[in-house]
Amino acid sequence: MDWDAFFKLHADLPREGPGAPDDVDWALGQAGLTASAVICDAGSGPGGDVAALLAHGAQVVAVDTHAPFIDTLNTRFADDPRVTGLAGDMAALADLPQAPFDAIWCAGALYFFGVQAGLTLFRPALKPRGVVAFSYPCWFVDAPSQAAQDFWQGFDGVRPPDQIRAETQAAGFQLLADRPVADAGWEAYFQPLEARIAALRPDADAAMSAVLDENMAEIDTWRQVRDQTGYHLVVARLA
Numbered sequence: 001m002d003w004d005a006f007f008k009l010h011a012d013l014p015r016e017g018p019g020a021p022d023d024v025d026w027a028l029g030q031a032g033l034t035a036s037a038v039i040c041d042a043g044s045g046p047g048g049d050v051a052a053l054l055a056h057g058a059q060v061v062a063v064d065t066h067a068p069f070i071d072t073l074n075t076r077f078a079d080d081p082r083v084t085g086l087a088g089d090m091a092a093l094a095d096l097p098q099a100p101f102d103a104i105w106c107a108g109a110l111y112f113f114g115v116q117a118g119l120t121l122f123r124p125a126l127k128p129r130g131v132v133a134f135s136y137p138c139w140f141v142d143a144p145s146q147a148a149q150d151f152w153q154g155f156d157g158v159r160p161p162d163q164i165r166a167e168t169q170a171a172g173f174q175l176l177a178d179r180p181v182a183d184a185g186w187e188a189y190f191q192p193l194e195a196r197i198a199a200l201r202p203d204a205d206a207a208m209s210a211v212l213d214e215n216m217a218e219i220d221t222w223r224q225v226r227d228q229t230g231y232h233l234v235v236a237r238l239a
Protein backbone atom coordinates (compact mmCIF):
# COMPACT_ATOMS: atom_id res chain seq x y z
CA MET A 1 0.00 0.00 0.00
CA ASP A 2 1.32 3.46 -0.96
CA TRP A 3 0.25 5.42 2.12
CA ASP A 4 0.80 8.84 0.51
CA ALA A 5 -1.64 7.86 -2.25
CA PHE A 6 -4.01 6.30 0.31
CA PHE A 7 -4.15 9.44 2.45
CA LYS A 8 -4.48 11.68 -0.63
CA LEU A 9 -7.54 9.64 -1.60
CA HIS A 10 -8.93 9.75 1.94
CA ALA A 11 -8.24 13.45 2.63
CA ASP A 12 -11.33 15.56 3.26
CA LEU A 13 -13.89 12.76 3.13
CA PRO A 14 -16.85 13.33 5.47
CA ARG A 15 -16.18 10.06 7.28
CA GLU A 16 -13.70 7.16 7.23
CA GLY A 17 -15.90 4.19 8.03
CA PRO A 18 -19.54 3.10 7.84
CA GLY A 19 -22.10 4.85 9.99
CA ALA A 20 -24.94 7.36 9.94
CA PRO A 21 -26.47 9.86 12.40
CA ASP A 22 -29.26 7.36 13.05
CA ASP A 23 -26.68 4.89 14.44
CA VAL A 24 -25.43 7.48 16.92
CA ASP A 25 -28.96 8.51 17.90
CA TRP A 26 -30.11 4.92 18.36
CA ALA A 27 -27.02 3.88 20.34
CA LEU A 28 -26.77 6.88 22.63
CA GLY A 29 -30.53 6.91 23.03
CA GLN A 30 -30.10 3.56 24.82
CA ALA A 31 -27.55 5.12 27.15
CA GLY A 32 -29.80 7.74 28.75
CA LEU A 33 -27.02 10.29 29.08
CA THR A 34 -27.59 13.60 30.86
CA ALA A 35 -27.36 16.93 29.04
CA SER A 36 -24.00 17.59 30.74
CA ALA A 37 -22.41 14.36 29.44
CA VAL A 38 -18.85 14.40 28.14
CA ILE A 39 -18.51 11.96 25.22
CA CYS A 40 -15.28 10.67 23.72
CA ASP A 41 -15.24 9.82 20.00
CA ALA A 42 -12.43 7.22 19.93
CA GLY A 43 -10.88 6.75 16.47
CA SER A 44 -12.97 9.69 15.25
CA GLY A 45 -11.43 10.06 11.81
CA PRO A 46 -12.38 13.48 10.39
CA GLY A 47 -15.39 13.74 12.74
CA GLY A 48 -18.26 12.32 10.71
CA ASP A 49 -20.16 11.45 13.90
CA VAL A 50 -19.40 14.54 15.97
CA ALA A 51 -22.50 16.55 15.00
CA ALA A 52 -24.77 13.63 15.92
CA LEU A 53 -22.88 13.02 19.19
CA LEU A 54 -23.38 16.66 20.22
CA ALA A 55 -27.13 16.03 20.41
CA HIS A 56 -26.46 13.62 23.32
CA GLY A 57 -24.15 15.61 25.56
CA ALA A 58 -22.42 18.85 26.41
CA GLN A 59 -18.93 18.12 25.05
CA VAL A 60 -17.28 15.84 22.51
CA VAL A 61 -13.59 14.97 22.76
CA ALA A 62 -12.46 13.34 19.51
CA VAL A 63 -9.24 11.30 19.43
CA ASP A 64 -7.45 9.85 16.40
CA THR A 65 -3.84 8.86 15.74
CA HIS A 66 -3.91 10.35 12.24
CA ALA A 67 -3.25 14.06 12.89
CA PRO A 68 -4.56 15.29 9.48
CA PHE A 69 -7.99 13.81 10.30
CA ILE A 70 -7.94 15.73 13.58
CA ASP A 71 -6.90 18.92 11.73
CA THR A 72 -9.91 18.47 9.43
CA LEU A 73 -12.20 17.85 12.42
CA ASN A 74 -10.91 20.91 14.31
CA THR A 75 -11.38 23.06 11.20
CA ARG A 76 -14.94 21.75 10.73
CA PHE A 77 -15.86 22.54 14.33
CA ALA A 78 -13.64 25.61 14.81
CA ASP A 79 -16.64 27.71 15.86
CA ASP A 80 -18.02 25.17 18.32
CA PRO A 81 -16.42 25.31 21.80
CA ARG A 82 -18.12 22.01 22.70
CA VAL A 83 -15.74 20.09 20.40
CA THR A 84 -12.08 19.25 21.03
CA GLY A 85 -10.08 17.19 18.56
CA LEU A 86 -6.88 15.59 19.82
CA ALA A 87 -4.24 13.65 17.89
CA GLY A 88 -3.56 10.68 20.14
CA ASP A 89 -3.94 7.00 20.91
CA MET A 90 -7.31 5.66 22.03
CA ALA A 91 -5.41 3.06 24.06
CA ALA A 92 -4.58 5.87 26.53
CA LEU A 93 -7.89 7.74 26.83
CA ALA A 94 -7.71 7.63 30.63
CA ASP A 95 -4.68 9.96 30.48
CA LEU A 96 -6.65 12.77 28.86
CA PRO A 97 -7.54 15.75 31.08
CA GLN A 98 -11.23 15.38 30.02
CA ALA A 99 -11.38 11.75 31.30
CA PRO A 100 -13.19 9.96 32.80
CA PHE A 101 -15.98 10.15 30.20
CA ASP A 102 -19.71 9.52 30.51
CA ALA A 103 -19.59 7.62 27.22
CA ILE A 104 -17.11 6.42 24.62
CA TRP A 105 -18.30 6.15 21.01
CA CYS A 106 -16.03 4.07 18.79
CA ALA A 107 -17.21 3.62 15.18
CA GLY A 108 -15.20 1.25 13.03
CA ALA A 109 -12.01 1.54 15.06
CA LEU A 110 -12.19 -1.04 17.87
CA TYR A 111 -10.99 -3.76 15.47
CA PHE A 112 -7.47 -2.37 15.80
CA PHE A 113 -7.47 -3.95 19.30
CA GLY A 114 -10.26 -6.56 19.28
CA VAL A 115 -13.47 -6.36 21.34
CA GLN A 116 -12.31 -7.61 24.72
CA ALA A 117 -8.83 -6.06 24.61
CA GLY A 118 -10.16 -2.74 23.32
CA LEU A 119 -12.97 -2.49 25.87
CA THR A 120 -10.54 -3.40 28.64
CA LEU A 121 -8.40 -0.43 27.55
CA PHE A 122 -11.48 1.83 27.59
CA ARG A 123 -12.62 0.83 31.09
CA PRO A 124 -10.38 3.21 33.10
CA ALA A 125 -11.40 6.09 30.85
CA LEU A 126 -15.10 5.73 31.80
CA LYS A 127 -16.97 7.04 34.82
CA PRO A 128 -18.65 4.42 37.02
CA ARG A 129 -21.62 3.02 35.03
CA GLY A 130 -20.24 4.78 31.96
CA VAL A 131 -21.40 3.64 28.53
CA VAL A 132 -19.50 2.38 25.52
CA ALA A 133 -21.01 2.17 22.02
CA PHE A 134 -18.99 0.63 19.23
CA SER A 135 -19.30 -0.95 15.81
CA TYR A 136 -17.29 -4.05 15.04
CA PRO A 137 -16.69 -6.32 11.98
CA CYS A 138 -19.28 -9.08 11.98
CA TRP A 139 -20.45 -12.16 10.09
CA PHE A 140 -24.20 -12.17 9.48
CA VAL A 141 -24.20 -15.80 8.27
CA ASP A 142 -22.68 -19.02 9.61
CA ALA A 143 -20.75 -19.82 6.42
CA PRO A 144 -19.60 -16.61 4.68
CA SER A 145 -18.59 -17.01 1.04
CA GLN A 146 -14.99 -16.66 -0.09
CA ALA A 147 -15.86 -13.19 -1.44
CA ALA A 148 -17.19 -12.16 1.98
CA GLN A 149 -14.01 -13.44 3.64
CA ASP A 150 -11.84 -11.66 1.06
CA PHE A 151 -13.65 -8.39 1.81
CA TRP A 152 -11.72 -8.20 5.11
CA GLN A 153 -8.35 -8.56 3.36
CA GLY A 154 -6.83 -11.05 5.78
CA PHE A 155 -8.20 -9.48 9.00
CA ASP A 156 -9.00 -12.49 11.18
CA GLY A 157 -10.94 -10.70 13.93
CA VAL A 158 -14.40 -10.70 12.28
CA ARG A 159 -16.88 -12.25 14.72
CA PRO A 160 -20.51 -13.42 14.77
CA PRO A 161 -22.81 -11.23 16.92
CA ASP A 162 -22.91 -13.82 19.74
CA GLN A 163 -19.17 -13.67 20.15
CA ILE A 164 -19.09 -9.85 20.04
CA ARG A 165 -21.71 -9.83 22.82
CA ALA A 166 -19.81 -12.45 24.84
CA GLU A 167 -16.50 -10.56 24.57
CA THR A 168 -18.25 -7.33 25.60
CA GLN A 169 -19.51 -9.03 28.76
CA ALA A 170 -16.14 -10.66 29.40
CA ALA A 171 -14.58 -7.18 29.42
CA GLY A 172 -16.86 -6.27 32.33
CA PHE A 173 -19.77 -4.57 30.52
CA GLN A 174 -23.52 -5.14 30.76
CA LEU A 175 -25.17 -5.27 27.33
CA LEU A 176 -27.86 -2.65 26.70
CA ALA A 177 -28.64 -3.22 23.01
CA ASP A 178 -27.12 -4.28 19.71
CA ARG A 179 -28.02 -4.28 16.01
CA PRO A 180 -26.26 -4.31 12.62
CA VAL A 181 -25.07 -1.06 11.04
CA ALA A 182 -27.57 -0.45 8.22
CA ASP A 183 -26.57 -0.36 4.56
CA ALA A 184 -27.22 3.40 4.59
CA GLY A 185 -24.24 3.77 6.92
CA TRP A 186 -21.98 1.96 4.46
CA GLU A 187 -23.22 4.08 1.57
CA ALA A 188 -22.59 7.23 3.65
CA TYR A 189 -18.94 6.19 3.67
CA PHE A 190 -18.63 4.63 0.23
CA GLN A 191 -20.51 7.13 -1.96
CA PRO A 192 -18.21 10.12 -1.20
CA LEU A 193 -15.21 7.76 -1.53
CA GLU A 194 -16.49 6.57 -4.91
CA ALA A 195 -16.89 10.19 -6.06
CA ARG A 196 -13.33 10.98 -5.00
CA ILE A 197 -11.99 7.91 -6.81
CA ALA A 198 -13.67 9.17 -10.00
CA ALA A 199 -12.25 12.69 -9.49
CA LEU A 200 -8.67 11.46 -8.96
CA ARG A 201 -8.72 8.82 -11.71
CA PRO A 202 -7.85 11.02 -14.74
CA ASP A 203 -4.53 12.26 -13.27
CA ALA A 204 -3.60 9.17 -11.23
CA ASP A 205 -0.04 7.85 -11.52
CA ALA A 206 0.68 4.11 -11.11
CA ALA A 207 0.75 4.20 -7.30
CA MET A 208 -2.47 6.19 -7.09
CA SER A 209 -4.16 3.98 -9.71
CA ALA A 210 -3.39 0.91 -7.62
CA VAL A 211 -4.90 2.53 -4.51
CA LEU A 212 -7.98 3.68 -6.46
CA ASP A 213 -8.46 0.16 -7.87
CA GLU A 214 -8.11 -1.39 -4.41
CA ASN A 215 -10.63 0.98 -2.84
CA MET A 216 -13.11 0.58 -5.71
CA ALA A 217 -12.80 -3.20 -5.44
CA GLU A 218 -13.60 -2.91 -1.71
CA ILE A 219 -16.77 -0.93 -2.49
CA ASP A 220 -17.85 -3.36 -5.23
CA THR A 221 -17.19 -6.38 -3.03
CA TRP A 222 -19.16 -4.95 -0.11
CA ARG A 223 -22.15 -4.39 -2.41
CA GLN A 224 -21.98 -8.09 -3.38
CA VAL A 225 -21.53 -9.52 0.14
CA ARG A 226 -23.41 -7.04 2.33
CA ASP A 227 -25.96 -9.67 3.39
CA GLN A 228 -23.13 -11.84 4.74
CA THR A 229 -20.89 -9.41 6.56
CA GLY A 230 -20.75 -5.87 7.88
CA TYR A 231 -20.51 -4.10 11.22
CA HIS A 232 -22.44 -4.86 14.39
CA LEU A 233 -23.28 -1.95 16.69
CA VAL A 234 -23.20 -2.64 20.43
CA VAL A 235 -24.18 -0.46 23.40
CA ALA A 236 -23.03 -1.54 26.86
CA ARG A 237 -22.67 -0.13 30.33
CA LEU A 238 -19.75 -0.60 32.71
CA ALA A 239 -20.95 -3.28 35.11
Ligand SMILES: C[S@@+](CC[C@H](N)C(=O)[O-])C[C@H]1O[C@@H](n2cnc3c(N)ncnc32)[C@H](O)[C@@H]1O
Pocket residue numbers: 014015016017018019042043044045046047048049063064065066069088089090091106107108109112
Ligand atom coordinates in the same frame (compact mmCIF):
# COMPACT_ATOMS: atom_id res chain seq x y z
C1 LIG B 1 -12.29 3.03 9.83
S1 LIG B 1 -11.75 4.56 10.47
C2 LIG B 1 -13.24 5.13 11.29
C3 LIG B 1 -13.22 6.61 11.54
C4 LIG B 1 -14.51 7.22 12.12
N1 LIG B 1 -14.87 6.66 13.39
C5 LIG B 1 -15.66 7.09 11.16
O1 LIG B 1 -16.52 6.25 11.37
O2 LIG B 1 -15.64 7.84 10.17
C6 LIG B 1 -10.73 4.07 11.86
C7 LIG B 1 -10.01 5.25 12.50
O3 LIG B 1 -9.31 4.78 13.66
C8 LIG B 1 -8.11 5.52 13.74
N2 LIG B 1 -7.20 4.78 14.65
C9 LIG B 1 -6.56 3.60 14.42
N3 LIG B 1 -5.87 3.22 15.53
C10 LIG B 1 -6.08 4.17 16.45
C11 LIG B 1 -5.63 4.36 17.80
N4 LIG B 1 -4.84 3.47 18.41
N5 LIG B 1 -6.04 5.46 18.46
C12 LIG B 1 -6.86 6.39 17.86
N6 LIG B 1 -7.30 6.27 16.59
C13 LIG B 1 -6.92 5.18 15.89
C14 LIG B 1 -7.65 5.64 12.30
O4 LIG B 1 -6.70 6.68 12.13
C15 LIG B 1 -8.97 5.92 11.60
O5 LIG B 1 -9.24 7.30 11.53
